[in-house]
Amino acid sequence: MIVTDLPELPCRELVELVTDYLEDRLSPIDRARFEAHLTECEACRTYLEQFRETIRVLGRLPEESLSPEAREALLTAFRGWSRL
Amino acid sequence: MLRLALSHVESRAVAEEVVQDAWLTVLRSLDRFERRSSLRTWVLGIVVNCARSRARTERRIVTTSSESGPVVDPVRFLPANHPRWPHHWAAEPTEWRTPEAELLVRETRSVILDAIDALPSTQREVVLLRDVEGLQSTEVCNILRITDTHQRVLLHRARSRVRNALERYFAATEAT
Ligand SMILES: [Zn+2]
Numbered sequence: 001m002i003v004t005d006l007p008e009l010p011c012r013e014l015v016e017l018v019t020d021y022l023e024d025r026l027s028p029i030d031r032a033r034f035e036a037h038l039t040e041c042e043a044c045r046t047y048l049e050q051f052r053e054t055i056r057v058l059g060r061l062p063e064e065s066l067s068p069e070a071r072e073a074l075l076t077a078f079r080g081w082s083r084l
Numbered sequence: 085m086l087r088l089a090l091s092h093v094e095s096r097a098v099a100e101e102v103v104q105d106a107w108l109t110v111l112r113s114l115d116r117f118e119r120r121s122s123l124r125t126w127v128l129g130i131v132v133n134c135a136r137s138r139a140r141t142e143r144r145i146v147t148t149s150s151e152s153g154p155v156v157d158p159v160r161f162l163p164a165n166h167p168r169w170p171h172h173w174a175a176e177p178t179e180w181r182t183p184e185a186e187l188l189v190r191e192t193r194s195v196i197l198d199a200i201d202a203l204p205s206t207q208r209e210v211v212l213l214r215d216v217e218g219l220q221s222t223e224v225c226n227i228l229r230i231t232d233t234h235q236r237v238l239l240h241r242a243r244s245r246v247r248n249a250l251e252r253y254f255a256a257t258e259a260t
Contacts, residue, residue, distance in 0.1 A: 010171035
């Protein structure tokens with residue numbers, strides 16, 4: 001397959017395919033178009049990096065914790081349950 | 085878990101009740117747990133169900149809209165009839181000069197949380213389960229009973245919106 005023969009994937013279409021690319025769900029042809037575009041387009045490389053950064057930050061949000069009262073109520077329920 | 089519950093109901097107090105309900109349901113039905121899924125996936129599935137049914141009784145509108153349309157504002161791109169660069173960036177994304185550690189400071193975090201809050205609920209469920217809770221796509225599809233393709237569409241829209249929110253925020257802070 002000669003990559004340069006593939007129809008170009010413009011930036012506007014690339015941004016719609018980023019998750020499919022990251023999840024490895026693009027067809028081999030679209031994947032080749034995606035990667036060929038990236039090698040030539042710095043703006044899309046920046047976009048992809050920001051997308052990845054967004055995902056990383058989402059994965060590092062701290063857990064919301066229950067209020068002390070709710071936690072106490074739950075623990076009471078657990079204790080009651082374990083006595084059954 | 086609380087965040088998942090919060091994504092369906094109006095107040096924190098109600099969300100806490102949902103989490104408690106969910107845990108009690110877990111305890112009551114523990115003997116029905118089958119090892120087809122991990123315990124964590126099973127528990128999160130119960131949280132989603134409790135939160136959804138609570139949202140229904142509170143008649144909170146479940147928003148499923150905006151699953152079509154571009155994820156980046158079309159004005160950011162050149163027109164299709166541009167002689168040299170059709171549909172290429174007109175307003176390119178500029179690099180975030182923010183070190184990653186700074187992405188986790190309080191202000192940025194609240195930008196992200198607000199963006200998640202503003203999502204239609206189905207997108208919110210998917211991004212919370214996938215990216216925040218870190219579940220696999222098959223687990224998320226099982227919990228939400230959606231196809232893998234639909235899951236990816238929702239995830240992509242959610243992630244794109246969070247990225248857009250961060251971009252707007254950085255543009256505003258760097259301008260000042
Ligand atoms: Zn590009």
